[in-house]
Amino acid sequence: RWLDHHPSGVAHRDLMLALLIGDRSTLSPERWTRLQRTGTNHLLAISGLHVGMVALAGLWLGGILGRGLNALCHRIPASAVGQVFALGFALFYSALAGFSIPTQRALIMIGVVQWVLLRRGSLPAATGLLLAWVAVLVRDPLAPYDTGFWLSFSAVAVLMLALGGRRRAGAQWWGQTVVRSQWAVFLGLMVPLLILVHGVSLVAPIANLLAIPLVTLMVVPWLLVALLLGALWPWASDLSLVVADLGLSALLAWLEWLEDVAPMTLFQTALSWPALALAGLATLLMLLPRGLPGRWLGYPGIVLALLLPGPPVPPLRVTFLDVGQGLAVAVQTPDYRLVYDTGPTYSERLDAGSGVIVPYWRQLGVHQLDAVVVSHRHDDHSGGLSSVLKSLPTEALWVGDATLSTSMPGRDCHQRASWQWNQVKFRFLHGGFPAQVNGNNRSCVLEIEYAGQRLLLTGDIEREVEWRLVGRDQLNGSIDVLQ
Template sequence: MRVAILSFALGVWLFQQLPALPPPRWLAGGALVAVGGFLLAWRLACRPGGRLVLCLAAALAGVLWAGWRAEWRLADVLPMQYEGVDVRLSGVVDGLPRRFERGVRFVLEVEKADAPVPRRVQLAWYAGRGEDAAPPLPRAGERWRFTVRLKRPHGSVNPHGFDYEAWLLARGLRATGYVRAAGDNRLLGADAGGVSAAIHRSRAAIGERFARVLGDAPQTGIVTALVTGEQHAIPSGQWEVFRRTGVTHLMVISGGHVSLVALLVGGLAALLWRHLPGLPLRVPTRRVAALAGLLAATGYALLAGMEVPVQRALIMLAVVVLALLRGREAAAGRVLALALLAVLLVDPWAVLAPGFWLSFLAVGIILLVLGGRLSTGPAWWAATRVQLAITLGLIPALLLLFQSFSLLSPLANALAIPLVSFVITPLALAAALVPVDALLHAAGWLAGMLLRGLEWLAVSPLGVWQQAAPPGWLVALGAGAAGWLLLPRGTPGRFAASLALVPLLAWSPPRPPPGGFVATVLDVGQGQAIHVQTATHDLLADAGPSYGATDAGERVVVPYLQARGVRRLDMLLVSHGDADHAGGAGSVLDGPGADLLLASLAPGHALEARGHPALRACALGERWMWDGVRFEVLHPRPGQRARRENDNACVLRIEAEGGTLLIPGDIERGAESELLARADGHLAGDVVVAPHHGSRTSSTPALVAAVGAREVIYSVGYRNPYRHPHAEVWARWAAAGTRGWRTDAQGAIEVRVDAAGVRLEAERERRARYWHGR
């Protein structure tokens, strides 16, 4: 059974890698083949080949299950003609709305609409122009009427980047949009949504009480998250501390928390049951304790939001309790396999979430280390051994998913696990059930002490191993080596397995050859960020836009550079001070940083006020050579400040043996004319990033003719309000024989230039998935 379930999971995972959905008739035909396979496996159960047939049939069943669920979910679609138009709808708020700067974000279960809209949509409600106060906070279970503008699911697609469209699909959110401030927006009723809404209201009430009692203390979010599962309550800076110290799993409600609640409540129930006359003789205390623990764990899981780690733990606990009630012993491996099957039946997109892999891998490692072995030492040594095993066993997965792992994890967890599991979490849960503020203050004080200790550990520069994202085959080799090392002492080949980890830890991605370069125009929405890499140097031209409370530097550029193995930039070039180009620069400087900041900024700009020790004006005459590749700034003239800020943008030309790339920033007609007047044929190139994102105020016929590019790249946002690129500009470049590429439709665009010539590739085509654009 366990092998069949693993085969089913493999089938589900394989389906999620498909670039397009297979025709429905293929799914129907596959169902017949799967049924035949299971029947044949039953007939061959005791013969050679029977298990192989069973595994193949189970894998096909996984593919079919994921395919059927995908067909059903993708059918819930917003027609294109209703994107960006006013739609009146009403529905019930689902889950906990979240405040952000000048607004609130929430999910609405649509009941009525004057257009064919999906059943579940994610909405943002912003404060109106000139309004200081945020809009009202809708609450779970409330019925509202809104006037909204919607769009189909869309997100940035970058190498090794977060797939927002997959995240929306897994949660059944088939459209996103915003509430029109001048629309018909009003509360229709405050008590709808049934049991689910009541649970969410309880979660919200607990969070509000915790915030009221603990105030704005740094540990408030930690205590709240341990009870309600609201991870957004924890600031991003604290998540970085947890990542660097390897204790993130303790701040996300998972199997340990659920098991703890079951043990505490089950133990208390057993104690009480034993003292009730006659009852233990009728119903064994062990069964009562198991049922009480399961009920308590279920309540806690509902309160925590039922994320994948919680589902896995609850399912495993339910299987154990069921076996106990039937008088049977449940093998740990079988329990884990049944939990895996149940999670995938409920949510076949769970395989796309890092938490799914880390959760099941961690439990598998614990079973591998402790399963069937007698304890030969004190409890603290067993706990230490398990923690060391988890740290080692998760290294390949952590490098693949996050390109880093904590070297401080064993030490930090030795401090945090007992404190969080046996003191802070029970106190916080007790404070949620009993309105005694002293319990909450005690939990908060201890959480604050723990946070300060973790922050002290996190500042160590040697605390985190960080490297480029390794290829899949190397991760598989490392996973096999780590698994072999976790086998009992005396297993042959353990030294060889440790050597097999070296290639994984020493991995460095290939760089362009001398005389060539690779430029990646990142998909950052309506803005620009371009990474240029030569044989030994890295340059970032702009850092993308600001997104309000966060920016493209933090969300896109820094994770991308980390995955590419860029520890520090040789140069950050900020073409000009507009927020769509410079909005993410601060996050980049706070992250990998740059040896040189070359920028064209207005006096008093925030980047200038940072006081970078190597800030230099980006102006005509700047030129340098890296690894046989020539870089040259063509505009603006030194000391020049045009009236329009866009016309002060740096224009960078990169020339290698195989071709050239022109990055003109946001220059418009005036700067283009000036550039043409002094270029003297020096503008000709193979690839150009469209000036000002393809605005009609740029890309004059004279510039298009002077550049003569074969490829033009438009760095634009999906359905951006400026309608970039303008149809007239697109047609102008196309009429000149230039092929157009756009980041909103094709994701990040990679330009590779070397002795073999110029080659372009789009990330949405290289990493196509069936949900993209759906």
């Protein structure tokens, strides 16, 4: 509400809302896609990076206050005050995000560090990471079903492997550590990203070199200061918000320039398990300390893993996608791909096409479709169509209702004959319904047959059309799978 009523000079309310309370609902799909392609989407949410930065600010301020209190009372250690402030600041920022799962992970990891420091003990970094892992699982046993769980812990483990415990002779410029850390995270998360989302941003190390300092120094601190000063000194709050807005403008300009000079920013593929295993071994070799024999083998190993053939496609794969109230079916043969119905619209910014169907195909390394069938015009079957056509170039669109508004001309499925893709036969069945019929009964009914097995996709046809299909003997025998 505070952001909505702020003067119109602030241009990036959607990004500020994401950074202040973790609400990304106002981000446009185009903006979120750009962040994904450049590997910077992790910055536009309240993540462990931001919670850790706020905790460091609390540690610094608490240390100053602690030294003052220590001068008055020697029984109060300055470090303890700093630790309390660090945890308090982290708790405050996590509360703004409603204690989302990423902030819970960050809080637990910070708490482990605080516990070790307050005990004045020493704990190996790997043991601390393992304790945080166990604590997160105790707090949320379902955390492993969240991709962020694996990516966040993997990132920390990679940084520990690449940077921890090794010191080079001579003075080190701070930029060297920043560059090495970005390169290490890029290499270390390549295999987890290929497994979990089947895509890696090729420009992520370069994009994050500037994006991380911009967001953590010029945006998040000034946003929080603006929020805290809003009721006390509105002029100071406005000034802080302008600084944060300038930081976000610089971030977007940087990402736009990167996309202009590097058109292929996102590498998406589906690797077989042998290729993923080889890529993981190659990555581990590249992250080992310099000077170890065989380290150079990691680079050709990565190239070889990407050149290996992908996972084999079966003669027929039919997948019913979970889209909630509605229907979406993905059909794949070795050389062809078809979508039957595209699920519902969830909101103005999200539908089953962009949220479920397109990600499913991209996980399989598929970037275009041979056909899309929309059984009828009701939203629970056609809501995701525009997103599918926009993201996946499609050869043919078959519709049960010619009045359906689409970005490409749709052909009447009731006039379509049978066809064959590889060893799979496809056929639309026609109930011979009258012209004046409701939307459900105009559904495209698609029969798929392979090796004597028959599957029937019926959309939302009702009793009248069912009887017509049976009465006209179009089915010609039993059906193995009926939707």
